[in-house]
Amino acid sequence: MDWTGQRVLVTGGAGFLGANLCHALAARGAKVTALDGFLFGGGANPTNLEGAAVELVRADIREVDLRPLCEGSSVIFNLAAQTSHMGGQRDPLADIAVNAVAQVRLIQAAREAAPDAVVVHASTRQFYGKPNYLPVDEAHPVAPPDANGVSKFAGEQYWMIEHRTAGRPVVSLRLTNCYGPRLRIRDARQAFLGIWLRCVLEGRPFEVWGGDQLRDMTYVDDVTDAFLRAASTPACYGNIYNIGGPPPASLLEIAVIMQHLVPGTEFVTREFPADRKTIDIGSYHANDHAFRAASGWQPLVGLEEGIRRSLDWYRPRLAAYL
Ligand SMILES: NC(=O)c1ccc[n+]([C@@H]2O[C@H](COP(=O)([O-])OP(=O)(O)OC[C@H]3O[C@@H](n4cnc5c(N)ncnc54)[C@H](O)[C@@H]3O)[C@@H](O)[C@H]2O)c1
Numbered sequence: 001m002d003w004t005g006q007r008v009l010v011t012g013g014a015g016f017l018g019a020n021l022c023h024a025l026a027a028r029g030a031k032v033t034a035l036d037g038f039l040f041g042g043g044a045n046p047t048n049l050e051g052a053a054v055e056l057v058r059a060d061i062r063e064v065d066l067r068p069l070c071e072g073s074s075v076i077f078n079l080a081a082q083t084s085h086m087g088g089q090r091d092p093l094a095d096i097a098v099n100a101v102a103q104v105r106l107i108q109a110a111r112e113a114a115p116d117a118v119v120v121h122a123s124t125r126q127f128y129g130k131p132n133y134l135p136v137d138e139a140h141p142v143a144p145p146d147a148n149g150v151s152k153f154a155g156e157q158y159w160m161i162e163h164r165t166a167g168r169p170v171v172s173l174r175l176t177n178c179y180g181p182r183l184r185i186r187d188a189r190q191a192f193l194g195i196w197l198r199c200v201l202e203g204r205p206f207e208v209w210g211g212d213q214l215r216d217m218t219y220v221d222d223v224t225d226a227f228l229r230a231a232s233t234p235a236c237y238g239n240i241y242n243i244g245g246p247p248p249a250s251l252l253e254i255a256v257i258m259q260h261l262v263p264g265t266e267f268v269t270r271e272f273p274a275d276r277k278t279i280d281i282g283s284y285h286a287n288d289h290a291f292r293a294a295s296g297w298q299p300l301v302g303l304e305e306g307i308r309r310s311l312d313w314y315r316p317r318l319a320a321y322l
Contacts, residue, residue, distance in 0.1 A: 001232030004029035012079035019048035066109035088148030099151035169237035180220030219306035244286030
């Protein structure tokens, strides 16, 4: 797709994945509106959009009139979400208000204001639950391990209904663990790797919970590429796809990569905290062949290279992310 002059709405645009997408779209000449409510505990950070020619609208998708924001959009990248699993457990009503109810608000607004817009929805591997088999394909049963998994599944399904009933071109991407520049690293709310990166950069030991779990971490540039390809590949419309990463590695292997990249790095292994153990999904890696075949996508950034790039990116910017 030639993005020059295309009007694009990115919900969750000041967050980790949304901001990276905004930078890529603006660099390609798109007219980007980033909608973000800067929710407490999420990945929104004003620094995330620095240097990108993007209009930032600070507003909450649960309340704002979404029609003017959708108006004229040829693509809506829908990334706004309550993303904390523990947060969803603590307050499932707030979780479902963003991840499901507000999705229906956006669907209704887009129906009126941008009936032809392509929608790429950020979904998650989380609601497959503890995998019955690996790698997990899209036919794997859905068994959400927590409230956040339920609300994210509901949100995705409302969008797929919109495709089936109204003919809207919708693509849902079920993402695995993503990492890279602009990830929230202040604490472990967003991803285990966030707090690991912080500790390594501060010269402190980090904690590995368990250690044997496999993850196929996707570097953010590969995630951005997946979103852009999903929007611009009509063969993808109406489909749900898993997005994976390079070959999986265990948490312990990832920790050793950090040690290798920053000599002197230390970590300790410990049991999963009891409250997290109940919602832990164990090992996961995706079978994403369907998306690769449909779009030509493949992850290009290996784990060691991605972690190296992340560390290099944060070093001069650490203060803005703590
Ligand atoms: N990062 C990952 O590893 C990962 C994995 C699976 C799925 N996802 C999905 O990708 C999307 C983006 O995730 P992320 O990692 O960038 O998270 P993030 O927290 O960095 O970004 C989400 C953004 O949405 C905004 N937001 C939340 N509620 C809002 C509301 N009511 N109104 C307006 N804005 C609101 C937040 O302020 C935040 O900036 C989410 O839908 C998430 O479920 C991410």
